Amino acid sequence: MTPAPDLIVKGKASIDGATLFAPLTLTLGAGQWTCLLGGSGVGKTTVLRLIAGLNTGAVFTGEIMASDGQPVTERVAYMAQDDLLLPWATVAQNVSLGARLRGEKPDLARRDRLIERMRLQEHLGKKPSELSGGQRQRVALARTLMEDRPIVLLDEPFSALDARTRADMQDLAAEALQGRTVLLVTHDPGEAARLGQSITVMTQHGLTPCNPPHAPAPRHVDDLETLATQGALLRMLREGAA
Amino acid sequence: MKYLSALAATIFALAIWQAIVSLTGLPKFILPGPALVAETWWQNRWLIAEHTWITAIEVVIGLAFGTILGVITALQLANSRAARVLVQPMLVFTQALPVFALAPLLTLWLGYGLWSKVAMAVLIIYFPITSSFFDGLMRTPSGYLDLARTMQASPRAVLWHIRIPAALPSLASGMRLAAVYAPIGAVIGEWVGSSQGLGYLMLLANGRAKTDLMFAAMLTLGVFSIVLHMIIRRATARMAGEMR
Numbered sequence: 001m002t003p004a005p006d007l008i009v010k011g012k013a014s015i016d017g018a019t020l021f022a023p024l025t026l027t028l029g030a031g032q033w034t035c036l037l038g039g040s041g042v043g044k045t046t047v048l049r050l051i052a053g054l055n056t057g058a059v060f061t062g063e064i065m066a067s068d069g070q071p072v073t074e075r076v077a078y079m080a081q082d083d084l085l086l087p088w089a090t091v092a093q094n095v096s097l098g099a100r101l102r103g104e105k106p107d108l109a110r111r112d113r114l115i116e117r118m119r120l121q122e123h124l125g126k127k128p129s130e131l132s133g134g135q136r137q138r139v140a141l142a143r144t145l146m147e148d149r150p151i152v153l154l155d156e157p158f159s160a161l162d163a164r165t166r167a168d169m170q171d172l173a174a175e176a177l178q179g180r181t182v183l184l185v186t187h188d189p190g191e192a193a194r195l196g197q198s199i200t201v202m203t204q205h206g207l208t209p210c211n212p213p214h215a216p217a218p219r220h221v222d223d224l225e226t227l228a229t230q231g232a233l234l235r236m237l238r239e240g241a242a
Numbered sequence: 243m244k245y246l247s248a249l250a251a252t253i254f255a256l257a258i259w260q261a262i263v264s265l266t267g268l269p270k271f272i273l274p275g276p277a278l279v280a281e282t283w284w285q286n287r288w289l290i291a292e293h294t295w296i297t298a299i300e301v302v303i304g305l306a307f308g309t310i311l312g313v314i315t316a317l318q319l320a321n322s323r324a325a326r327v328l329v330q331p332m333l334v335f336t337q338a339l340p341v342f343a344l345a346p347l348l349t350l351w352l353g354y355g356l357w358s359k360v361a362m363a364v365l366i367i368y369f370p371i372t373s374s375f376f377d378g379l380m381r382t383p384s385g386y387l388d389l390a391r392t393m394q395a396s397p398r399a400v401l402w403h404i405r406i407p408a409a410l411p412s413l414a415s416g417m418r419l420a421a422v423y424a425p426i427g428a429v430i431g432e433w434v435g436s437s438q439g440l441g442y443l444m445l446l447a448n449g450r451a452k453t454d455l456m457f458a459a460m461l462t463l464g465v466f467s468i469v470l471h472m473i474i475r476r477a478t479a480r481m482a483g484e485m486r
Contacts, residue, residue, distance in 0.1 A: 054388050078392040084385045088407045100403055101395030147393065 002070065004031040004150040004181040011062010013046055020046060020058050024207050026200060030067065033174070033182045033217060035196035037189060037233055039240075044185045044202045048153050051183065052076050066151075077149040081156040083140040085128040091115070092124045095142045106146075114142045117176070134165035138172070145176055152177050154184045158191065167221055170194055174218035189233035193226045194219050201233060203240025210236065274454040283458035289443070290462055296439040298466065300356060300428040304363025305420060305474075311364065312371025312420075313413065319372070320379035321401070337369050341427065345434040359431035359439065366427035367420035374419070378412025379405050414478035421474040425467045440466075 007028040013020040021043040028034045038044040049056045051064055053073030066072050085094045095115060096106035115121055118138040128136055137157060144152060154173070158166045174195055186192055192199050195217050199210045210233060213225040220226065256276045262268075263275040270278055283290065315333075318325045345362060352358040382405045390400045432441025440463045447455035 049388075052388075052392050054391060073392075074394055076392055078389060080385060080388070082385050084389045086386065086404065086407070088410075097389075097403070098393040101390055101393045101399045103396065103399060153392075 002068070002075065002150050004179060005070070006030045006067035007051065007064070007072065007151060007181055007183075008067070009047060009051060009062070009064050011060055011064075013043060013050075013056070013058040013060045015058045021202075022206055023062070026207060028181050028183055029198055030181055031179050032197045033177075033184060033195050034198045034200065035184045035186060035192035036200050036202055037186055037192040037237065038202035039187060039237060042202050042204060045155055047202075048155050048183060048185045051151075052078050052153050054078075072151065075149050076151045076153050077144045077147040078153050079140055079144045079155070079157045081159050083128070083136040085136055085139055085143075087128055090125050090127060091120060091131070091139050094128065094139055095146050097143060098147050111142075111146060114145050117145075118142045118172070132165075133161055134169065137161060137165075137169055141169070141173055141176060150180055152180050152182045154182065156186055156188075157184075159186070159188060166191075167194075171218050189230045189237065190221075192233055193229040194221065199229075199233065201236045201240065203237070205240060208236060208240070271451045271453050274457055278454050279457045279461065282452075282454040283462070286455060286458060290440075290459060293438055293440050293443045293459070294462055294466060297359075297425065297428050297432070297441065297463070300359040300431070300439065301363055301424045301470065303356075304360045304428060305367065305417075305424050307360065308364040308367040308420060308424065309371055309417060312368050312416070313375055315368075315372045316375035316379060316413075317401075317406075319376050320405070321397075333369060333372065336365075341366055341430060345430050348431065349435040354435055354437065358434075359428045359436065362431035363424045363427035366423045366430075370419045370423065371413070371416045374416030375409055375413040378409030381412075382408045410481040411483075414482035417474055417478050418471065421471045422467055425463060425470065429463065 009026040009028075010024075012023040026034075026036070026047065036044050036047065043058070046056045046058050046060075050060050051072060053076075064072055066075070086097065089097070092111065092115065093100075096108070096111045099106035112121075115124060118141060120135065120138055120142065123131060123135060123139075128139065131139065140157070157173075158169045161169060170191065184191070184195060193213060196212045197217055199212050201208045201210055210229070213219055213223065213229045215223055215225065259276050263273055266273075274282075315329070319329060341362070344365065345358075348358045348361050348365075352361055386404050386408065387400065390404055395403075428439065429441035429444075432439040433445055436442045440459050443459045444456050444463075447453070447459060
């Protein structure tokens with residue numbers, strides 16, 4: 001894995017001539033969690049998909065660069081709200097999917113270490129349909145880690161989980177993805193306040209940076225400053241939508 | 243419960259059939275009753291078995307060839323835009339042609355024996371197999387493709403590891419349809435020209451006013467189709483279940 005770079009997204013996007021987002025500049029700090037918080041339809045997922053090099057249906061004018069000048073799209077790992085586990089493959093096969101898709105031999109020892117780290121060793125040979133929502137997201141996280149990429153793009157990966165499982169997953173992901181340049185796209189102010197080392201609110205009017213709480217991420221769910229930040233973020237979201 | 247309701251439906255159908263025969267007093271060469279058909283079936287069981295065997299061979303070979311051809315075609319269509327543009331309209335056009343009209347032609351080309359019937363069965367199932375598998379291949383959940391893209395997968399690996407497995411349930415439903423259609427194809431082939439098979443037996447019995455034997459052969463074909471459908475259903479259960 002190359003060292004995690006800064007990432008800069010600079011440009012504007014439109015769909016069928018209608019502006020999706022006006023010119024903006026988003027900087028993701030190297031080795032940091034950046035939370036991009038916004039309501040539905042403001043284009044936050046588009047920003048993430050542009051970085052990943054995926055189809056967006058939008059026309060993007062601008063550039064996406066890494067501070068080390070190396071190409072971006074081949075250094076990203078991607079995790080979405082849908083766990084995207086292949087239902088016909090076992091947990092172990094899902095975790096090592098990337099290598100199989102590239103025609104490489106998967107590093108089985110590493111795979112097993114990651115599965116153990118995600119506390120999934122009893123589920124190795126199971127199909128995804130036999131797992132709970134939280135377990136499935138842990139498999140998806142193990143698959144993301146297996147890719148070992150310096151840039152990790154998370155598109156609301158925890159939003160379909162119940163509150164307790166979501167908090168557990170946030171802790172696990174924050175710990176596991178330390179040192180990588182992470183973009184977390186979310187609509188949950190609480191999540192942004194817990195995890196963001198840098199927090200940016202995206203509304204129709206553009207990007208507004210917001211100071212993260214002082215405590216190191218992941219912050220405690222009942223940390224007062226984190227709760228205050230959560231409130232402030234929600235207010236910004238509501239004002240931005242008005 | 244499932245078997246019980248099937249049994250009840252069968253008894254109900256037989257009762258209606260018998261009631262029509264008794265109430266109208268139709269002569270037995272017009273409409274034989276269920277009891278007479280059962281008796282005729284039992285008396286001719288070896289004759290019927292012999293012809294069923296012939297039809298079964300035609301159907302099974304037809305199913306195998308039709309499935310292989312359909313799968314290959316669907317893969318080519320899914321892989322190449324040129325194939326879609328050039329071949330797809332032709333496929334639809336061949337479906338618009340009445341299969342009956344082709345049967346004499348196939349007999350002319352392939353002769354009186356087994357292969358013209360196999361070809362008929364292949365023709366009739368080729369389209370449902372091709373189109374169902376092709377639809378499945380083109381409808382891979384986009385999230386899987388996004389994920390594969392970020393993993394730098396080659397198109398070949400995506401086809402093999404993601405698109406084909408994701409399309410197997412569609413192929414399974416195409417094969418189940420084919421199991422019902424294939425016997426129809428084989429029998430049409432037999433009607434147009436043959437010296438054996440259930441279709442031939444039906445035609446023969448009808449021509450000699452042995453309506454009871456005609457019914458016995460027809461019902462045997464029906465039962466054969468249902469059994470074949472059940473076997474294919476069982477055989478494709480894993481394929482169909484894989485996209486839970």
